[in-house]
Amino acid sequence: MRRSIATVSLSGTLRQKLEAVAAAGFDGVELFEPDFTHFPGMAAALGRMAADLGLTIDLFQPFRDFEAMPPGLFARSLDRAERKFDLMQAMGAPLMLCCSNTSPLSVDEPDLAAEQLHALAERAARRGLRVGFEALAWGRHTSRYGQAWDIVRRADHPALGLILDSFHTLSLQDDPAGIAEIPGDKIFFLQMADAPLLSMDVLQWARHHRVFPGQGDFDVVGFYEQVLLAGYSGPLSLEIFNDMFRETPNRRTAVDAMRSLQYLESQVRPRLAARAAAARPDPRAAAVLAVRELAEPPAAPEFAGVAFIEFAADEATAPQLDAQLHQLGFRRAGRHRSKAATLYRQGDIALIVNAEPASFARSRFELHGPSVCALGLRTAQPQAAQDRAIALRSQRHRSPLGPGELEVPAIVSPGGNLMHFVDERLGPDGLFAADFLPEVDDAAPVDAGLRRVDHVALGLSLEQYDTWTLFTRAVLGLSLAESLELADPFGLVRSRAAADRTRSVRLVLNASLSSRTLTARTVGRRGDGGVHHIAFASDDIFASVAQLRAQGVDFLPISPNYYDDLPTRFDIEPALLARMREAGVLFDRSADGDFLHIYTRAADEGLFFEVVQRIDFYDGYGAANSPARMAAQAQA
Numbered sequence: 001m002r003r004s005i006a007t008v009s010l011s012g013t014l015r016q017k018l019e020a021v022a023a024a025g026f027d028g029v030e031l032f033e034p035d036f037t038h039f040p041g042m043a044a045a046l047g048r049m050a051a052d053l054g055l056t057i058d059l060f061q062p063f064r065d066f067e068a069m070p071p072g073l074f075a076r077s078l079d080r081a082e083r084k085f086d087l088m089q090a091m092g093a094p095l096m097l098c099c100s101n102t103s104p105l106s107v108d109e110p111d112l113a114a115e116q117l118h119a120l121a122e123r124a125a126r127r128g129l130r131v132g133f134e135a136l137a138w139g140r141h142t143s144r145y146g147q148a149w150d151i152v153r154r155a156d157h158p159a160l161g162l163i164l165d166s167f168h169t170l171s172l173q174d175d176p177a178g179i180a181e182i183p184g185d186k187i188f189f190l191q192m193a194d195a196p197l198l199s200m201d202v203l204q205w206a207r208h209h210r211v212f213p214g215q216g217d218f219d220v221v222g223f224y225e226q227v228l229l230a231g232y233s234g235p236l237s238l239e240i241f242n243d244m245f246r247e248t249p250n251r252r253t254a255v256d257a258m259r260s261l262q263y264l265e266s267q268v269r270p271r272l273a274a275r276a277a278a279a280r281p282d283p284r285a286a287a288v289l290a291v292r293e294l295a296e297p298p299a300a301p302e303f304a305g306v307a308f309i310e311f312a313a314d315e316a317t318a319p320q321l322d323a324q325l326h327q328l329g330f331r332r333a334g335r336h337r338s339k340a341a342t343l344y345r346q347g348d349i350a351l352i353v354n355a356e357p358a359s360f361a362r363s364r365f366e367l368h369g370p371s372v373c374a375l376g377l378r379t380a381q382p383q384a385a386q387d388r389a390i391a392l393r394s395q396r397h398r399s400p401l402g403p404g405e406l407e408v409p410a411i412v413s414p415g416g417n418l419m420h421f422v423d424e425r426l427g428p429d430g431l432f433a434a435d436f437l438p439e440v441d442d443a444a445p446v447d448a449g450l451r452r453v454d455h456v457a458l459g460l461s462l463e464q465y466d467t468w469t470l471f472t473r474a475v476l477g478l479s480l481a482e483s484l485e486l487a488d489p490f491g492l493v494r495s496r497a498a499a500d501r502t503r504s505v506r507l508v509l510n511a512s513l514s515s516r517t518l519t520a521r522t523v524g525r526r527g528d529g530g531v532h533h534i535a536f537a538s539d540d541i542f543a544s545v546a547q548l549r550a551q552g553v554d555f556l557p558i559s560p561n562y563y564d565d566l567p568t569r570f571d572i573e574p575a576l577l578a579r580m581r582e583a584g585v586l587f588d589r590s591a592d593g594d595f596l597h598i599y600t601r602a603a604d605e606g607l608f609f610e611v612v613q614r615i616d617f618y619d620g621y622g623a624a625n626s627p628a629r630m631a632a633q634a635q636a
């Protein structure tokens, strides 16, 4: 499988882009011509630089506004093409992308378009080059792949083929099912892009909001399947125009890019296998599986809850955190055998406060109060979970082990925190029994009825949001809810939840579109961001809140106006409303059930906690109350 990426998809100078792409394991690039126009060397030097990095230049793009033009303009365009062919030969690029004409001077005559493209292909062929024709979604007369294919077929030249781009087809909601009927050898190149579903001008959508497969909402797997069934055997490439990717460090983007292609391949494989094994087997699917090396990472793990959350602390912050956790009803339950780490328990929840200098250094930011440095997820397949992550470009992490301590497979998650995969068969206490010496906590508080970790919310920089979307979906196999935009008094916060099938692991990704929100300010202090709040589940939130208040927990005050407004939005029993008002508990309702929740006040705008109670099958996170929370935080 040859994998390629357009140079427009990454930040940096052209050399830096090629270095990042090569380091991520790509085979080639699509050269976006403006990158070359500003390159300080000649075309041949670029070709040598790419070759030296182990990369081929698979495609030269874009060649615009060519076909179906009046004769005078056509002659000028042929001259223009010859200059581009000179460059392509010098840099070693075998294929030119010619995108459908957007010029108001072009005419709606497919036969003329075919005739002129034939002439272009003939010029290319004389130099051993080829031309691919791509329908732009906003092309003047050719906007769909079916129209482009019709013109290519009429042109009937061996050096002219079709270029497919998932964005143009899926953004127009065109049916990709016809792609499989196109002869595979007439498809010269395949560009994949995903995108969020947006209601906006398609050109603006295409130029600013494309994302890697797995980061958006398009059925990119279904599209790719059709291209493979056609018998296409060229590179699988990415062409992503995205404002954020233009800023993101390009090594990170290149890793996401490779992960997205491997994920795409791994998702299409079972679909092809099902076609090949159907009662009436599809021989095309069997042929693809026989010849194409599609990525096949180990299956995504099944999770069984959050095993532990680990905080990084130092000598100053560890006692503060100890006091805070005691207030929240956690008791000290163990001391690590070989590290300066303390275990806290309540219900099924395990929190570890790690005061090792190494863990503190790993958190990489100056601590303003506690910060989470690692997350342990319980699964029956810890090794497969780690193997899958590594196959999808995550880094393995090995912690130093003392005698008798268990090795827990771990990886580095985006942004640098650790993620451990804890063997479910160890039971709720097995890991801690091995690694911690039991401790009797003389200052143990009364249990506040916090039972489980309900969700862990991350505050991320905007550039990490898409990275985490792909990481949770591809590496962890979580499914993603719709991306929402929530109103903080100082700007919008984008938010998206990722959860496993049984809802035992729930992560909420948040990124601020404004630099002035609380989310943005906390992310700014922590580099790429990190855990923003942790929600614990209670089976009786009112009893938990009463106990926690008695232990001195400071909850975020909610405006009385919120409680006056609630009964205008929901049909709520007056007694329940009065209890919520008195306790400061927030309320949400969906078709599946009700949600009660409350937030602690964060010290120094740092990490805060949430207590939640899900009633029936409520599956959300109280997003409707986020403005209430963020306004209260701003006013607190």
Ligand code: MG
Pocket: 134, 165, 191, 239
């Ligand atoms: Mg394209």
Ligand code: MG
Pocket: 455, 457, 508, 533, 535, 610, 621
């Ligand atoms: Mg929450």
